Amino acid sequence: MKTKKILIVEDDSILQKTLQEFLSTEGFETTSASDGEKAVELARSGKPDLILLDIILPKKDGYEVIKDLKSDQGTRSIPIILLTNLGSMHDVEKALNLGATTYLVKADYKLEEVVAKIKEVLSIN
């Protein structure tokens, strides 16, 4: 089985680092972006199998990132898991309507649960 590539979009450096380390030990290949513009760029050039996306980001927020990726033939089919602490239904609804696959509230999930969700989404795709 080919190693799956995950793009982590997270502006908090500690969260980015822990996610990256945990996913590496789980056998995923990871790249990271700390802002929305870089995220779109890396998604286009790196063709990840899945994107973990925060909503509040510098330069370009998560909504804009989803819009950009979904309107581009090359990145349209990449599944996006929103990983956010914006727990309000309004934010989530907005992101899901734009085409994100699912969402997780960071503070409520352990890393292993995040990994389980990634595997679940990857197996469907």
Added chain:
Amino acid sequence: MLRRKSRIGKMKKELANIFGDLNIKKQAEDLGVSVWETPSFLFILMGMIIMVVMAVIYFISRHYESPELLIVSESLVVIFIFTVGNVIIRGVENVARINKMKSEFVSIASHQLKTPLTQLNWEIELLLSRYAEGLTKKQLDIIKDVSHSHLRMAKLTNDLLDVARIDQGKMVLLEEKFDLLKLVEDVIQSEKNLAEEHNVKVKVNIPAALPEIKGDKRRTGVVVDNLLSNAIKYTDRQGEVEVSVERKDATVTACIKDNGVGIPKYQQDQVFQKFFRSDNAARYQEEGTGLGLYIAKNIIEQSGGKLWFQSEENIGSTFCLSLPLEPTKAKGKFKI
């Protein structure tokens, strides 16, 4: 003379009753304003002044047959009523605005706390699951204590955020199908350690199967967990807690009965208030914010169910929740 005295006494009592009902002092304390600024006081003042002015106008108009005077004095009264009314409305608006700001502050602050809490949570998990090798038992114990403190902090943050959401009317519940029995069993499992610590036996009395109910699984779990952990925490040695679930027609009822400290009679009507902790509970356990039951009641009622209890001090408490199999009004639209 005596009769007059008693009449004055009676009048005083009646006045005290009226003022007691309005409870201006309490209102002033609640709103954080002086007695002269409370809406109740201003209303009474306005009423009295209107009556006095009306009487004055009546007497003046009997002495002077001048419609102009009457019109001028009537206008004065109207202007006065508008002014006082305006002061009252502004005062109420102010109080409402301060309340909203307080609520917003709590939700922003607890939201900001979520990032560092997530960092702690993930770092500890990474350490324990990937790099625990070579750590001494002492080091592991310390990390586990840190993890325990983190969980407490995370729970408090979530509670504060929930309270802010309830106060702002922004509590949104998901609608998903879930198995209540499995949820109850999972909660019992997760509180096993607490039960052992408190030396409490947890008996289970649940049917073999139930149809799935529709509602917010995570939040319903929070409620059940709250009731069960309360029952365990406030039960002394040789305690017994019984969890029972039954279905009646289109409703499922879950009850959690304990033989613990109970809630004193005189405090039973305050149980579901924000920050409430009964006197004996506070003596018994220093941990606890008094937010759990307030949140629980709001979640269950918003799910179309009911939450109630029976309790006797030193005998024990029984808390029950009932939920409809199908929620009556649509809330969330998510099936995740």
